[in-house]
Amino acid sequence: MGGPRALLLCLFGAVLFLTGIQTFEFSGSQALQCYSFQHIYFGPFDLSGMKFLNVSCLLGCSEAVLPLNTGYGSAVTMVQKGCWTGPAMGQMQRNDKALPPHYSVVRGCGTDFCNANLQTHDSLPNLSRGPLPNPRTLSGAKCYSCVGIHPEDCTPEKSRQVQCHQDQSICFQGNGSMTFGNFSVPVYIRTCHRPSCTIQGTTSPRTNIDLQGSCCEGHLCNKDSISLHQRLGHRPS
Incomplete structure (x- = not known):
């Protein structure tokens, strides 16, 4: 088998950038061995030293990090590792004015246990960093x-x-x-x-x-219940 080829998808603030694109291929009848993990974090994550479960995968391995950030110091971050099952490339969406800030990093690869690159919060872009405005x-x-x-x-x-x-x-x-x-x-x-x-x-x-x-619009006006889906993008009158 040749060297690993990786697919990397990065989304920043509702903008999807496809960078360093290479599709990866898995040849052969033997399944790959990949790490399996999924968890939700409410702050910085660090997977260093963690022992993951193993899973057999036919098409390749994958890992992903999806944070949703308020822009004011709070975030929910989804971390997942497992089998790659989707297409190598797909449609991109772009909207520079969208909030709240969120982005995704998705990586696919084609060798045994190759989905171990995304290990810490500090190794990824983080929209909550940077100085707060004066x-x-x-x-x-x-x-x-x-x-x-x-x-x-x-x-x-x-x-x-x-x-x-x-x-x-x-x-x-x-x-x-x-x-x-x-x-x-x-x-x-x-x-x-x-x-x-x-x-x-x-x-x-x-x-x-x-x-x-x-x-x-108004002082602390966003105090209503958010347990039910609300109309998308309603502007204040």
């Missing part, structure tokens, strides 16, 4: 900020009250799901948003971050 760059709006996988994780009582960045003058509340292959979790989120209230989930051949929600 008071001169704040919009004056104040919103609840939280993200979780249960409605009770993201009640106003459990949310932070944040001063919004300069380009974000309204509040957002909503829910949806994060999916990689057959691994899917619900998400609930409150945060600041831009006046356009553009909410565009990201998708790739194997991943999907789908959000529904609504925006409002």
Whole structure:
């Protein structure tokens, strides 16, 4: 068998960039041995030294990291390793104005136990990093900020009250799901948003971050229930 060839998909802030594209091929009748793992983290993750289960795969191995971030210090991150079952390439979506910030890193490979590259949060892009804006760059709006996988994780009582960045003058509340292959979790989120209230989930051949929600204008106005799906991208009147 030749050297491994990898496919890498990267999504940043609802923008999908396909970089360093190479399809990988697995030749031969013997199945590959791949690592198997899936978990949800609510902060930085570190898989160093962790022992994974093994799984036999016919087409290749895969690993993925999908974080959904409020942009104000809170995130839900899906980490998954297993078999590659999807197409090597697929349709891309792009929307520069979409919030909340989220991205995905997906890697496929074709040798035994090759899905061990994505090991720590620090090795990946992270939209929550960077200096927080000083008071001169704040919009004056104040919103609840939280993200979780249960409605009770993201009640106003459990949310932070944040001063919004300069380009974000309204509040957002909503829910949806994060999916990689057959691994899917619900998400609930409150945060600041831009006046356009553009909410565009990201998708790739194997991943999907789908959000529904609504925006409002006013001091801490995003305090309603988010246990039910809400109309997508509703702008404040």
